[in-house]
Amino acid sequence: MVRRRDSVAVVVAVDLGRLEDTFLPAESKKKTGSDTIFAWYGRYLQAKALGEPAINGTVGSLLEDDGALAVNSVVMDSLRKQSDIDFSSYAPLSGLPNFKKLAAELAVGPRLASLQDIGLHSDSVATPGGTGALYLSARTMLAIGDTILFRSRRWSPYDTLAAECGLTIAEWPILNEDDGHEKVNLPALESMLENIATSQQRVLSWLNDPAHNPTGISLDSEGRDLVLDAFLNCARNHPDIGVTLFLDTAYAIYADEPYGWSETIHKKFSWAEWPENLLICWGFSASKSHTIYGLRCGAIVFLHPSEDYVNRLSEVCAVTGRGTWSLAPRLPQSALISIHTNESEAHAWGEEKTRLKHLLSERRRIFNAAMAKSDLPLMPSDDGYFAFIPCDDPVAMAEKASESQLYVVPLSGGVRIGICSIGSNQVERAVEILIDAWHSLTE
Ligand SMILES: Cc1ncc(COP(=O)(O)O)c(C=O)c1O
Numbered sequence: 468m469v470r471r472r473d474s475v476a477v478v479v480a481v482d483l484g485r486l487e488d489t490f491l492p493a494e495s496k497k498k499t500g501s502d503t504i505f506a507w508y509g510r511y512l513q514a515k516a517l518g519e520p521a522i523n524g525t526v527g528s529l530l531e532d533d534g535a536l537a538v539n540s541v542v543m544d545s546l547r548k549q550s551d552i553d554f555s556s557y558a559p560l561s562g563l564p565n566f567k568k569l570a571a572e573l574a575v576g577p578r579l580a581s582l583q584d585i586g587l588h589s590d591s592v593a594t595p596g597g598t599g600a601l602y603l604s605a606r607t608m609l610a611i612g613d614t615i616l617f618r619s620r621r622w623s624p625y626d627t628l629a630a631e632c633g634l635t636i637a638e639w640p641i642l643n644e645d646d647g648h649e650k651v652n653l654p655a656l657e658s659m660l661e662n663i664a665t666s667q668q669r670v671l672s673w674l675n676d677p678a679h680n681p682t683g684i685s686l687d688s689e690g691r692d693l694v695l696d697a698f699l700n701c702a703r704n705h706p707d708i709g710v711t712l713f714l715d716t717a718y719a720i721y722a723d724e725p726y727g728w729s730e731t732i733h734k735k736f737s738w739a740e741w742p743e744n745l746l747i748c749w750g751f752s753a754s755k756s757h758t759i760y761g762l763r764c765g766a767i768v769f770l771h772p773s774e775d776y777v778n779r780l781s782e783v784c785a786v787t788g789r790g791t792w793s794l795a796p797r798l799p800q801s802a803l804i805s806i807h808t809n810e811s812e813a814h815a816w817g818e819e820k821t822r823l824k825h826l827l828s829e830r831r832r833i834f835n836a837a838m839a840k841s842d843l844p845l846m847p848s849d850d851g852y853f854a855f856i857p858c859d860d861p862v863a864m865a866e867k868a869s870e871s872q873l874y875v876v877p878l879s880g881g882v883r884i885g886i887c888s889i890g891s892n893q894v895e896r897a898v899e900i901l902i903d904a905w906h907s908l909t910e
Contacts, residue, residue: 562593570766576726597752678718678851764799867904
């Protein structure tokens with residue numbers, strides 16, 4: 468209802484549903500967005516402000532033991548000394564040329580040269596974060612209405628991205644309860660790939676590995692080999708179908724095998740022929756590796772035997788980027804180029820990265836050791852920022868933990884514990900609280 472007061476229109480009450488009907492098409496009306504992670508982080512902050520001894524297991528950023536955001540000072544220094552042009556100007560649509568090369572090196576790792584030696588080519592397009600790379604793959608490699616393949620547990624924006632791109636989702640289980648590899652349910656993966664390859668023109672699958680969010684799971688070389696074989700066989704069995712495996716390596720830098728996929732791929736294609744309908748992509752993210760979450764720096768990196776084709780893919784993705792976010796910020800690209808083309812800066816960046824990795828590994832060691840003494844069904848927790856406890860009522864579990872001042876995030880199927888944000892000297896207390904919460908709900 469609108470009332471007039473001195474010729475100014477004042478809205479005193481709105482019928483939100485009616486306004487939505489008036490303004491929004493059906494696909495927009497479906498969107499709801501109470502962000503669970505930020506809501507629980509807010510509760511932690513509130514408890515802290517009230518003087519409680521609250522433990523923060525909520526955020527997806529690496530915090531120092533004193534709770535401050537961990538920032539790699541080499542990156543901050545490099546950002547501050549960039550030229551006015553790099554602060555102010557647009558980057559080329561697909562990214563600064565030296566950044567495009569660097570992104571491939573950072574994503575693929577030291578094996579890139581050997582992969583090139585066996586006849587593979589790479590190209591990349593700068594994106595606003597790894598999320599941009601995910602989006603580009605979904606928007607350009609599948610048609611609206613197609614199905615994308617995910618694992619059964621995943622970072623929830625995967626679902627949002629799929630919805631934004633008009634895709635439906637198929638899943639294969641993240642763990643294997645049958646015979647075979649503990650983390651690869653090969654028959655399930657093969658059957659999903661076969662279903663998709665026989666019902667649409669292209670296959671695209673995202674695999675967040677190593678250091679999966681939200682569990683911390685990393686595949687070992689045997690697991691990677693099984694997964695790669697499944698995609699390779701799918702491509703061989705369906706030569707007219709484009710088969711794309713997208714490796715989301717957002718947390719790889721903090722894993723024990725950051726470039727394990729490149730090793731697996733190199734080993735395989737040193738003797739096997741790469742079918743031309745197989746494409747492997749990496750989603751590079753500088754958010755965690757260079758601690759610049761908010762600067763939105765990432766890239767999609769393509770690997771394929773045809774140089775012309777990887778260049779063509781870059782062109783296609785640059786057009787999609789142009790029509791979505793225009794282009795990726797220039798400043799972080801130029802800062803990363805400066806760091807990684809200067810031996811002493813690169814070394815200093817690496818030292819700090821190693822310190823942060825040790826911080827995470829130590830917290831995880833304490834966490835896993837304390838958990839191992841309990842009967843809680845912790846999912847394998849190998850690397851990265853998070854650990855995950857599956858449970859029937861994640862909200863009740865998170866609520867219970869919060870009564871003892873531990874704040875974690877209830878997600879579908881369980882609670883996510885941010886190892887990245889819990890100080891090392893609080894990890895054991897956090898585990899005690901989780902164990903008590905679990906038992907009080909299950910007994
Ligand atoms: C699984 C996963 N993939 C990709 C990303 C991309 O991050 P960004 O867009 O900040 O680079 C994130 C960030 O949290 C993530 O958790």
